[in-house]
Amino acid sequence: MTPARISGDSNRAVILLAAGEVVGLPTETVYGLAADGLNEDAVRRVFAIKGRPTGHPVILHVGSPADLHRYAERVPEAAERLARAFWPGPLTLVLKRSALVPDVVTGGLDTVGLRMPAHPLALHVLRRLGRPLAAPSANRFGKVSPTRAEHVQADLGGDIPFVLDGGPCEVGLESTIVDLSGERPRLRRPGKITIEDMWRDAGVAVEADDGVGPAVPGSLPTHYAPRAAVSLVAGPDLWPRARQEAQRVKLGVICQSEVPTDLPPSVLVERLGQTGADLARDLYAALRRLDDQGAELVLSVLPEAVGVGIAAIDRLERAAAPRD
Ligand code: TXA
Numbered sequence: 598m599t600p601a602r603i604s605g606d607s608n609r610a611v612i613l614l615a616a617g618e619v620v621g622l623p624t625e626t627v628y629g630l631a632a633d634g635l636n637e638d639a640v641r642r643v644f645a646i647k648g649r650p651t652g653h654p655v656i657l658h659v660g661s662p663a664d665l666h667r668y669a670e671r672v673p674e675a676a677e678r679l680a681r682a683f684w685p686g687p688l689t690l691v692l693k694r695s696a697l698v699p700d701v702v703t704g705g706l707d708t709v710g711l712r713m714p715a716h717p718l719a720l721h722v723l724r725r726l727g728r729p730l731a732a733p734s735a736n737r738f739g740k741v742s743p744t745r746a747e748h749v750q751a752d753l754g755g756d757i758p759f760v761l762d763g764g765p766c767e768v769g770l771e772s773t774i775v776d777l778s779g780e781r782p783r784l785r786r787p788g789k790i791t792i793e794d795m796w797r798d799a800g801v802a803v804e805a806d807d808g809v810g811p812a813v814p815g816s817l818p819t820h821y822a823p824r825a826a827v828s829l830v831a832g833p834d835l836w837p838r839a840r841q842e843a844q845r846v847k848l849g850v851i852c853q854s855e856v857p858t859d860l861p862p863s864v865l866v867e868r869l870g871q872t873g874a875d876l877a878r879d880l881y882a883a884l885r886r887l888d889d890q891g892a893e894l895v896l897s898v899l900p901e902a903v904g905v906g907i908a909a910i911d912r913l914e915r916a917a918a919p920r921d
Pocket residue numbers: 624626627628629630654655656687689691703706708709710712714732733734735770771772773774785811813814815816
């Protein structure tokens with residue numbers, strides 16, 4: 598196939614999706630690899646292109662909160678309140694599925710993950726298409742999620758006809774996932790919307806993850822790993838450790854503070870801004886740049902554990918986990 602074309606032409610995305618094609622789609626979290634969620638063949642192609650094992654559920658993206666009732670069989674009050682407070686936005690609700698949802702989307706589970714994304718181009722496409730979109734993150738299985746159209750092009754450009762360019766993602770990390778299919782709401786993946794936010798803005802008490810539940814990608818310890826090894830360092834230890842490691846390996850550093858002038862020039866530095874939100878937004882792009890420049894080891898600081906900083910810490914810890 599000829600390489601994907603990138604542009605901001607959302608009508609082209611609609612035409613391709615309606616024809617059963619798979620396209621790169623911007624959302625406020627990360628780019629998705631999207632297909633018509635009611636077209637089983639198209640969804641199957643998403644799995645094939647990603648190299649994702651079947652049996653791993655994908656999120657169904659919807660264009661309106663009313664779609665909750667179409668694709669979920671039962672919508673508990675807590676789900677209504679969360680959707681009212683946070684949709685459109687970076688929150689995925691796992692609910693008992695309705696009969697309209699194809700098996701291939703849910704990986705055979707009796708639940709479905711639903712999310713109404715906030716990116717204006719994603720919403721435009723959903724509304725024009727009039728169908729939900731099945732979309733995992735648009736990276737090859739096991740790689741870091743894409744937060745720019747060029748990332749999608751670099752990973753999957755040869756396999757898809759089009760990437761809709763919506764600019765750099767605002768959040769930069771995947772959505773918060775809350776499982777509402779059990780007795781009590783439970784966090785399955787931390788994201789920008791925190792347990793605290795859900796309590797404050799929706800009055801819904803969400804329990805921390807218990808590690809039980811289907812083994813799905815994203816809950817594997819090393820799912821968010823770049824090619825380089827990653828090591829997490831407390832702020833004050835960063836530069837001494839960097840000087841040491843730089844003598845041994847091609848080193849990359851992710852920091853939030855000023856860079857000392859006497860650092861060896863071979864060290865690749867990504868300075869990501871002061872807040873946890875800054876770090877979260879640019880983290881995946883920074884990891885990709887360091888990979889592209891051949892970093893063998895990346896030393897990273899951790900942001901403060903508040904807001905989306907909690908999710909950034911989760912992804913960094915997964916990236917730093919031992920790999921097999
Ligand atoms: O921000 C996001 O959520 C992005 C954008 C594109 O929307 N999507 C994303 O998709 O991160 P993906 O496939 O890379 O991760 C979605 C995760 C799965 O790994 C799985 O853990 C969870 O969502 N998931 C989906 N359906 C589920 C279900 N029925 N039950 C439990 N977990 C589910």
